[in-house]
Amino acid sequence: MYRNLIKNLRLLLSLFAMLCFSVPVFLSAETASEMNRRIQKEKAALKKIEAEIEKKRQRNLASKKKERSLLSEMEVIDRRLSLLKKEAALLELEIKKKEAEAAALSKRIDAVTLEINQGRKIILARIASIYKEKQGAALKILFAAQDYPDLLRKIQYLKTVARKEDALLTQFKARQLELEEKKGLMAEVMEQMVTDRETLAGKLSESRNERKKKDRFLARVRKERALFRKAIAEMTASSEKVRDLIVSLEKKKKALRAAIPGRFSAARGKLRWPSDGKLVSRFGRQKHPKFNEMIYRKGIEITPARGGEVRSVFGGTVVYADWFRGYGMMIMVDHGENYYSLYAHLARLLVGVGDRVQKDHVIGEVGRTGLSDGSKLYFEIRHQGKPINPTAWLQKRR
Numbered sequence: 330m331y332r333n334l335i336k337n338l339r340l341l342l343s344l345f346a347m348l349c350f351s352v353p354v355f356l357s358a359e360t361a362s363e364m365n366r367r368i369q370k371e372k373a374a375l376k377k378i379e380a381e382i383e384k385k386r387q388r389n390l391a392s393k394k395k396e397r398s399l400l401s402e403m404e405v406i407d408r409r410l411s412l413l414k415k416e417a418a419l420l421e422l423e424i425k426k427k428e429a430e431a432a433a434l435s436k437r438i439d440a441v442t443l444e445i446n447q448g449r450k451i452i453l454a455r456i457a458s459i460y461k462e463k464q465g466a467a468l469k470i471l472f473a474a475q476d477y478p479d480l481l482r483k484i485q486y487l488k489t490v491a492r493k494e495d496a497l498l499t500q501f502k503a504r505q506l507e508l509e510e511k512k513g514l515m516a517e518v519m520e521q522m523v524t525d526r527e528t529l530a531g532k533l534s535e536s537r538n539e540r541k542k543k544d545r546f547l548a549r550v551r552k553e554r555a556l557f558r559k560a561i562a563e564m565t566a567s568s569e570k571v572r573d574l575i576v577s578l579e580k581k582k583k584a585l586r587a588a589i590p591g592r593f594s595a596a597r598g599k600l601r602w603p604s605d606g607k608l609v610s611r612f613g614r615q616k617h618p619k620f621n622e623m624i625y626r627k628g629i630e631i632t633p634a635r636g637g638e639v640r641s642v643f644g645g646t647v648v649y650a651d652w653f654r655g656y657g658m659m660i661m662v663d664h665g666e667n668y669y670s671l672y673a674h675l676a677r678l679l680v681g682v683g684d685r686v687q688k689d690h691v692i693g694e695v696g697r698t699g700l701s702d703g704s705k706l707y708f709e710i711r712h713q714g715k716p717i718n719p720t721a722w723l724q725k726r727r
Contacts, residue, residue, distance in 0.1 A: 399556065400563045400655040400700065406543045407657055407698045413536040420529040427522045434515045441508045547702045561624060564700060567655040568627055572714035574661075575669055578648055579713075593643050593664040600642040600723050601688070603672060604695060604706045605634040608726075612718045627716035628671065628709035630701075637695035639672050639706055642723070647684045647692070656707065657698025662686060671709040674701040 550556045610630040614623055641662050648669075649661035656673035660680065663669055676696025686692060695706045710719045 398563060398654075399550070399560050400567065403543065403546060403700065404652060404654055404657075406539055406546065408652065410536060410539045410543070411658075411698070413532050413539060417529055417532045417536065420525050420532065424522055424525050424529070427518050427525065431515060431518050431522070434511050434518065438508065438511050438515065441504055441511070444504060445508065547700075550700075551702070560700060564655045567653065568716070571653070571656075571661075571671065571709075571711070574649065575667075575711060575714040578663065579667060593645075593666050593668040596643055597722050598724065601640065602631070602723050602726075603640050603642050603670070603708050604631050604638065605636075606631045606695075606706070608720075609705065612716075612720060628673075628707055629719050630674075630705045630707050632703070632705055633695040637676070637704065637706075638691050639675065639693040639695060641686045641688065641690045641692050642670050642710075643668075644687045644690075645670075645685075647680045647682055647686060650678050650681050650684075653699075655700050657701065658693070658696065659699075660692050662692070667713045669711045671707075671711065673707040673709075674699045674705055676704075 550560050608629060609632050610626060612626055612629050614625050616623055639660075643662075643664045645662040645664040647660060648663045649659060651659070653659040653673070656671075658675040658678055659671065659673040660675065660678060661669055661671045672693060674696055675693040675698060677694040678692075679694070680686060680690075680692045695704055697704045699707070701707065708719055709716050710722055711717065
């Protein structure tokens with residue numbers, strides 16, 4: 330009786346499997362692969378930044394007996410801020426990945442749960458039917474054989490059905506195990522998401538604290554004449570280092586007999602502005618409103634419009650894309666004819682040294698790194714290492 334009942338149940342499960350077949354829903358391999366590549370790329374960038382910050386810290390420790398540089402202190406803050414932002418971005422990416430995993434798991438759990446619930450209803454209904462019919466279904470099939478060969482065929486048929494039903498029973502149990510496994514994975518993913526969100530909140534809090542530290546630092550520079558003079562002197566020294574860098578690059582080009590194609594000299598007054606926004610500080614000698622002292626600005630500052638994209642004003646080759654003391658994150662493009670454009674106070678670099686860029690190519694994003702008291706783009710044009718008035722080269726604004 331029990332054997333017949335099991336056989337009937339197996340047959341029932343066979344029908345159930347056909348009725349309730351469904352395809353598992355998972356995060357697509359392409360999406361997961363792409364997200365993993367992005368995460369690995371961000372992790373590599375973080376390691377590089379951490380190594381640079383440690384190198385900077387060691388240099389500061391080695392020179393702690395000397396007078397500390399204001400711009401070096403500010404750069405340490407900026408680099409720390411940059412690191413925290415990248416760590417936060419990486420955490421957000423990890424959370425996004427976990428959310429996608431949770432969504433896929435949730436769909437699969439719902440599908441398997443539905444299959445199991447439907448199966449239970451059908452099985453219960455079939456058990457009731459078998460109980461009413463008692464037993465003997467298999468015997469009826471065998472007794473219906475017309476001759477001995479037909480009997481052998483029916484026996485083989487029943488054996489085949491039994492094997493298939495065994496496989497279906499195994500599959501049914503596997504579905505139940507899968508459900509438990511997916512529920513366990515879901516719990517782990519949700520727990521990790523909670524941990525990542527807590528860590529993210531901590532990084533954002535640290536970032537706000539670092540930002541306040543820099544704001545207080547800049548407020549002191551603006552208010553205290555001695556600090557202001559020192560900052561200007563250090564910026565002047567940094568500007569001279571930019572000139573030295575350009576002179577060095579030109580010497581290397583001559584040694585290699587390399588030339589940058591293009592006629593930058595013919596573009597005077599025709600260049601598109603490197604960023605959409607308002608001009609807030611001009612080139613040249615100006616009197617400081619608070620300290621009544623003359624200062625010389627070697628470039629201009631632009632407050633960005635929405636988006637804050639930074640564009641190359643002319644075609645050329647990127648010769649510098651990194652931190653530069655006082656300038657923050659900086660990009661310098663060689664346009665040939667000994668003309669260079671410089672973009673500083675950036676939040677993000679989108680090009681690297683050696684990259685060829687065309688006119689209007691987006692090379693970075695406006696930020697507030699370096700000696701900047703807000704989100705501004707600092708822009709210079711230099712010829713033979715000397716700064717020249719950028720507004721004379723840019724298109725007139727109406």
